[in-house]
Amino acid sequence: MNMPLAPDFVLKTRNLSMAFGGVKVFNNLDFELMRGDCHAIIGPNGAGKTTFVAIITGLLSPTGGEVLLDGQDVTRYSVKQRVAEGIVRTFQINTLFDSLTPMESVVIAICQRDKVAKPTFRAVKHLHSQIDEAYALLEKFGLADDAIVATQLLPYGKQRVLEVVLAYALRPRVLLLDEPAAGLSTSQGRALFEQVVTLAQGTTVLFIEHDMNLVFSYATRVSVFAGGTVIANGTPDEIRAHAGVRDAYLGT
Amino acid sequence: MRETANLFFRLRVRWSAWEIIFWLAWAGAFFYPGINLALLGQVLIWGLFAMSLDLVLGYRGIPSLGHAAFFGIGAYTAGFLGKYGWTEPLSGLLAAGLVSGAVGLMTGRIVRGLYGVGLLMVTLGLNLLLYDFVDRSTKLTGGHDGLQDIVIAPVLGLFRFDMSGHTAYVYILIVTFILFFGVRALVNSAWGLSLIGARDNSRRMTMLGAPVAGDLTWAFGISAFVAGVAGALLTQTTQFASPEMMSFQRSADLLVVLVIGGTAMLYGGFFGALVYVVLRDQLAALNPIYWYFWIGLLLVLIVTFFRTGILPTASQFWIRLTAHQSKRNKLPGSTSL
Numbered sequence: 164m165n166m167p168l169a170p171d172f173v174l175k176t177r178n179l180s181m182a183f184g185g186v187k188v189f190n191n192l193d194f195e196l197m198r199g200d201c202h203a204i205i206g207p208n209g210a211g212k213t214t215f216v217a218i219i220t221g222l223l224s225p226t227g228g229e230v231l232l233d234g235q236d237v238t239r240y241s242v243k244q245r246v247a248e249g250i251v252r253t254f255q256i257n258t259l260f261d262s263l264t265p266m267e268s269v270v271i272a273i274c275q276r277d278k279v280a281k282p283t284f285r286a287v288k289h290l291h292s293q294i295d296e297a298y299a300l301l302e303k304f305g306l307a308d309d310a311i312v313a314t315q316l317l318p319y320g321k322q323r324v325l326e327v328v329l330a331y332a333l334r335p336r337v338l339l340l341d342e343p344a345a346g347l348s349t350s351q352g353r354a355l356f357e358q359v360v361t362l363a364q365g366t367t368v369l370f371i372e373h374d375m376n377l378v379f380s381y382a383t384r385v386s387v388f389a390g391g392t393v394i395a396n397g398t399p400d401e402i403r404a405h406a407g408v409r410d411a412y413l414g415t
Numbered sequence: 416m417r418e419t420a421n422l423f424f425r426l427r428v429r430w431s432a433w434e435i436i437f438w439l440a441w442a443g444a445f446f447y448p449g450i451n452l453a454l455l456g457q458v459l460i461w462g463l464f465a466m467s468l469d470l471v472l473g474y475r476g477i478p479s480l481g482h483a484a485f486f487g488i489g490a491y492t493a494g495f496l497g498k499y500g501w502t503e504p505l506s507g508l509l510a511a512g513l514v515s516g517a518v519g520l521m522t523g524r525i526v527r528g529l530y531g532v533g534l535l536m537v538t539l540g541l542n543l544l545l546y547d548f549v550d551r552s553t554k555l556t557g558g559h560d561g562l563q564d565i566v567i568a569p570v571l572g573l574f575r576f577d578m579s580g581h582t583a584y585v586y587i588l589i590v591t592f593i594l595f596f597g598v599r600a601l602v603n604s605a606w607g608l609s610l611i612g613a614r615d616n617s618r619r620m621t622m623l624g625a626p627v628a629g630d631l632t633w634a635f636g637i638s639a640f641v642a643g644v645a646g647a648l649l650t651q652t653t654q655f656a657s658p659e660m661m662s663f664q665r666s667a668d669l670l671v672v673l674v675i676g677g678t679a680m681l682y683g684g685f686f687g688a689l690v691y692v693v694l695r696d697q698l699a700a701l702n703p704i705y706w707y708f709w710i711g712l713l714l715v716l717i718v719t720f721f722r723t724g725i726l727p728t729a730s731q732f733w734i735r736l737t738a739h740q741s742k743r744n745k746l747p748g749s750t751s752l
């Protein structure tokens with residue numbers, strides 16, 4: 164890349180287009196994610212938010228345009244390559260290891276990150292640094308007491324936290340959270356965001372969320388998707404004051 | 416506490432008293448007067464074979480209807496070596512495992528993109544292809560009559576495979592234990608944990624950057640290695656190999672053995688094998704024609720009443736029993752439960 168990029172953008176998309184058959188989801192979408200931000204994507208259903216996340220993580224390939232990570236073109240990278248480059252996501256629906264404990268699950272994540280999960284005769288018990296790190300993470304996110312309970316037996320709220328911990332354990336450059344508070348009560352959702360925002364500080368977070376209270380409480384920047392474009396982009400205060408957003412989406 | 420986490424992973428791999436008793440019982444059986452060592456050897460070979468399937472089915476959640484192919488490849492490799500002059504058994508065993516493992520890696524490469532019924536069809540198809548090839552190539556393999564004139568030298572140059580079956584039993588037991596030891600270590604490694612992770616949720620494993628497809632290929636290769644050694648053990652101890660060793664019937668029986676014993680605990684296959692082989696032997700003696708009727712009935716009953724298999728149900732029962740007892744001991748006079 165010869166073109167100098169502003170160093171504070173960790174992720175950018177340029178002229179991103181996506182169509183399923185003849186149906187255009189979005190066209191020439193430009194998006195920028197600043198390092199260290201907690202950036203929210205909001206928008207009505209069908210605005211292309213989830214498709215956007217799928218393109219960023221490599222689950223879908225765009226019909227046009229490019230995805231840049233720290234200036235590097237990652238548009239053609241596979242999911243695995245992008246994870247290795249630090250683009251990690253969580254899921255709207257719990258995507259966990261039901262029969263394993265949180266302790267084992269986080270150890271798996273860390274071992275994958277450290278590339279120590281090759282076929283060997285070496286028992287997990289010898290991987291002290293990975294075990295210690297996994298435990299420290301669970302403790303940090305308030306899951307220490309549930310560390311050795313089968314995941315499927317955990318209450319839903321704790322499973323949602325584990326969903327985030329698994330991604331965070333990979334030490335991502337960009338942490339994408341797809342509706343992290345989906346299915347949680349208002350207070351649980353708030354507690355989850357409190358943890359993510361305070362504990363994952365320094366990590367760039369990009370999240371999709373429908374609960375506007377959560378968005379305006381915790382996001383440092385907000386992008387509004389509607390009708391296949393970004394209709395507004397700015398700080399929460401700017402978005403609140405934005406007339407177009409109010410008309411298109413907030414309905415106030 | 417951080418120590419708890421490390422302790423958890425230490426306890427996870429510790430040999431329990433049950434495990435030690437299990438293996439000592441097999442060793443002790445050798446000295447039991449009048450015991451049918453040939454039959455017990457068969458049980459061990461079936462158990463080892465079932466353990467190989469457990470690695471892919473139990474730990475990775477991938478069913479295979481063609482595992483007898485790997486068993487047969489191992490059996491015939493050992494047979495050919497013995498027939499054409501390479502009579503040393505240990506190297507023959509290793510060669511059989513490696514040939515079978517190599518075929519397993521290739522199979523893994525094919526099936527790793529498949530799911531569900533398609534996967535079953537492909538494994539079944541590969542099994543049938545191989546069976547027909549061996550069955551029809553009369554000049555090469557002896558065809559339906561099997562491979563004869565296999566010569567196996569004494570183990571380590573000292574212990575001859577004699578009619579009493581003593582050498583064969585000890586040989587089978589030691590080889591089985593060594594492979595069990597290896598597979599047990601594998602499933603307790605970070606790789607083994609990741610295999611279970613991929614079984615529970617392969618989408619998440621992919622999103623953790625795990626080489627899900629590559630791990631599956633290795634699991635198939637390792638599984639085939641173990642199955643191949645099991646087949647070679649049968650050839651070497653009976654000095655005979657036949658197409659029946661790689662028949663679809665054997666693949667199906669293997670699934671039965673593993674499922675009635677219990678999956679994803681390594682020992683399940685051995686318990687299943689014990690029930691299956693001993694029962695088959697008894698029933699066949701009672702009525703040599705209709706014994707499959709009883710096996711079928713037994714299968715239905717076990718799946719109805721044991722759901723997850725004999726061993727998991729028994730261990731759950733044991734846990735509940737001990738938990739109940741310790742509760743009563745702690746709270747004397749308590750009327751709860």
